[in-house]
Amino acid sequence: MGEKIMQSLTNRAKQVDRKPMSFVERLYLWNILKGMFITFSHIFKKRPTINYPEKERPFSPVFRGLHVLNRDEEGRERCTACGLCALACPAEAITMEAAERKNGEEHLYREEKYAAKYEINMLRCIFCGLCEEACPKDAIYLSETPAPANFTRESFIYKKEDLLIPNPKTETDDFKKAKGLA
Amino acid sequence: MSIDWILVLEKFLLIAVVVTASLVIAMYETWGERKIAAILQDRRGPNRAGPMGLFQPLADGLKLFMKEEIIPNSSNKFLFILGPCLAMMAAMMTSAVIPFGGTIEVFGRTVALQIADVNIGVLYIFAVVSLGVYGIMIGGWASNNKFSLMAALRAASQAISYELAMGLSLIALLFMSGSLSMREIVTQQMAGGWGGLLGWNVIYQPLGFLIFLVAAFAECNRTPFDLPEAENELNFGYHQEYSSMKLGFYLFAEYINMFISSVVMATLFFGGYDMPFFDEAAHADWGNWLALIGIVALMAKVVFFIFLFMWVRWTIPRFRYDQLMNLGWKKMVPLALANMLITGAVVLWLNS
Secondary structure (H helix, E strand, C coil): CCCCCCCCCCCCCCCCCCCCCCHHHHHCHHHHHHHHHHHHHHHHCCCCCCCCCCCCCCCCCCCCCCEEECECCCCCECCCCCCHHHHHCCCCCEEEEEEECCCCCCCCECCCEEEEEEEEECCCCCCCCHHHHHCCCCCEEECCCCCCCCCCCHHHEECHHHHECCCCCCCHHHHHHHHCCC | CCCCHHHHHHHHHHHHHHHHHHHHHHHHHHHHHHHHHHHHCCCCCCCCCCHHHCCHHHHHHHHHHHCCCCCCCCCCHHHHHHHHHHHHHHHHHHHHHCCCCCEEEECCEEEECCCCCCCCHHHHHHHHHHHHHHHHHHHHHHCCCHHHHHHHHHHHHHHHHHHHHHHHHHHHHHHHHCCCCHHHHHHHHHCCCHHHHHHCHHHHCHHHHHHHHHHHHHHCCCCCCCHHHCHHHHCCHHHCCCCHHHHHHHHHHHHHHHHHHHHHHHHHHCCCCCCCCCCCHHHHHHCHHHHHHHHHHHHHHHHHHHHHHHHHHCCCCCCCHHHHHHHHHHHHHHHHHHHHHHHHHHHHHHHC
């Protein structure tokens, strides 16, 4: 009458050792010493912590942070309010209102149509970057700045003024700072 | 009868120095504990307040002072205040009989670096250490809180159980020294070979030292015997209702106890202020420098023991209560008794 042993599936099952403890084990001292050796060896281990304010962990090159509305080399807004970004947005975070460029505004807007109002709700945004991919005019980019915390819900709706990059012609210093060059 | 006022002044100065030193050492023990805990766990530990976080204990102390002092309505107010006072006092009193070094020459006077060289030093330490339980008991009882009371009961029974093993392990040592005076015990150890190293009691009493060490851990309520303040079982232990500096006193008393028991272990088993591989008697003309070397040697040993306390704390998990009592009564006491009998027999055999 053989004892039925369950078939092992992985051959990794380990028999639990239920032998009564030997004298050395019952003294615990040897095991305590072994444990203390393990904790002591951690003195020489490398600490994974980074001293944050002094040192910052570099961002990944594909990091997607707050949006930026770009300008061209002459400082004109690139956005033409086509609405493709809003259409691509899976979270429906982008709204805009288009307007027609008037005579004499050629130095402000690159295309004949421009965004009079452009808002992104950062509470809705999932930072997927689809708007960036959808844009035919290279107007919207995701920067390396993480979205900051705030106290009110309204403050998370970023207006066009919040999103536009500084003008490279008139606000040279701010532009360089925004590009991370200064 | 005339009073030697200079002697009184000298002793007062010594007491002030020793008390201040124990307080400062206890302060930096809290820093060391956090730093060592961090290092053993691959963390960084306090490093914001001052270089390497060295001002952290000052910030902690300030925080404790500024906190609201709460005395629960249902507590016994007198005992509630008496508890931490007693704990602190008992912790500080032990240092009175410990020789912190040899003798120094100041203004033509020979000053022994010991507050009181009483001939019952070891006995005195035991008496005062037992008093420390009252601080915890009274605090836990006066809080009028069942968790505090339970923790205080645990602390009392634990301290009483382990004091027995501690005393028995020391009796074996006293058989050899034949004296209860701490300075006498140190002097005997210093006479050994290799500049005193071969005279250290730990060589002749390894088992006694081990029992003493474990019992000291239990007496200080340190892990793995920190049942009186087991957070996950008793919220916070016997000082649950305490706040502000009264809580600070309890925590401080624990660290001072740690310091004092390290000093006692170093003195009784590791030659006290004896520098190994250095013959103090041959350099008697060095005067005050010799005393300084002694203090440095003692402090080095103390620092090692304090590190051991913290090292063990972050290695071994807490005992269960029945395991604690089993270890105390069924292992330590018989072992200490056997050690005592064997030592007694050997001493008798050698002397006959």
